Amino acid sequence: MNKSMGSHSNRNLTPLWPWALALYARPGVQEALLQLQDEAGLDVCELLWGLWLLAHGRAPDAEADKQLSPIRQWQQHYTQTLRQLRRDLKPQAVGQPELEQMRTHIKQAELLGEREALRRLEALSSSLMSVPEPPDEKLLHPITGALSTGHQYLISHLRLESENMAPPSC
Template identity: 75%
Template sequence: MNKSMGSHSNRNLPALWPWALALYARPGVSDALLELQNEAGLDVCELLWGLWLLVHGRAPVAAPASVLAPVRQWQQHYTQPLRQLRRDLKAQAAGRPELEQMRTHIKKAELQSEREMLRQLEALAVSAALPRPAHLSFEALLRPLTGELNARHHQLISHLRLESENMAPTSC
């Protein structure tokens, strides 16, 4: 990471949505994120936000629960029900084009809901992110968003870190 990145304000961060899409498209990233979501109960949008902050010289606040409460309400009220509907329809939609079309619409709505959540998280970067302390590891700085993880999940976080650092620009 370029040392000058730490001197930039949170207002100069690149847009989160295109960055998240680019990271998600990298090898193994979508699988790692979905495994962390499904097995460890982590929120993909929060992870993407945390990674985005960290590779751009910032870190999520140490105790984000109150700061993230409105964003987490959005996730719980809109995104999670859409995800559950999409998953519930998967078996029924097999071989039924009309249900697969409905499932596709739900999937698009779920993605739009996630985009809105990332927009809200990006807005929080101004008030809910601090300069990244050099003495703390990447994983330690993500811990407020991830909690304690098992060895497999640590490997996935390491993969995400490497992929996000490999795509980070050399300066903001």
């Protein structure tokens, strides 16, 4: 049975940013996340947030689209714009140290944009619902939508990697 988490504070949750960095560093995670981003159009920050929620016995709810709208606008306006600039500059920067330095700065700004998105996503967590044990990746549907079998496999891989991390500290 679901119960509201509104009366609980976020102090029982491990902070999202270090958790996301730890998961991202696990074998195959970066590649899976980027494949889901590039092929399925999913947002890496939302996926990391969803996996973090599941690790804490929570999940995005049916109102996720409405709650995520301002964060998605942030991502589209800032983070995705920086990502596109960085990617566009990559071929031009080969063998050009000045352009590579510029690209590095854009990449740092993109990372700061993602960190801000994760901070905003984490702030949503106190109003989300707990889920029965064991939570599974089907609960990510509000942020992933329908996926191909190959993309569902990648989500399962990400879920397994997040479960293999050290348990969240409370």
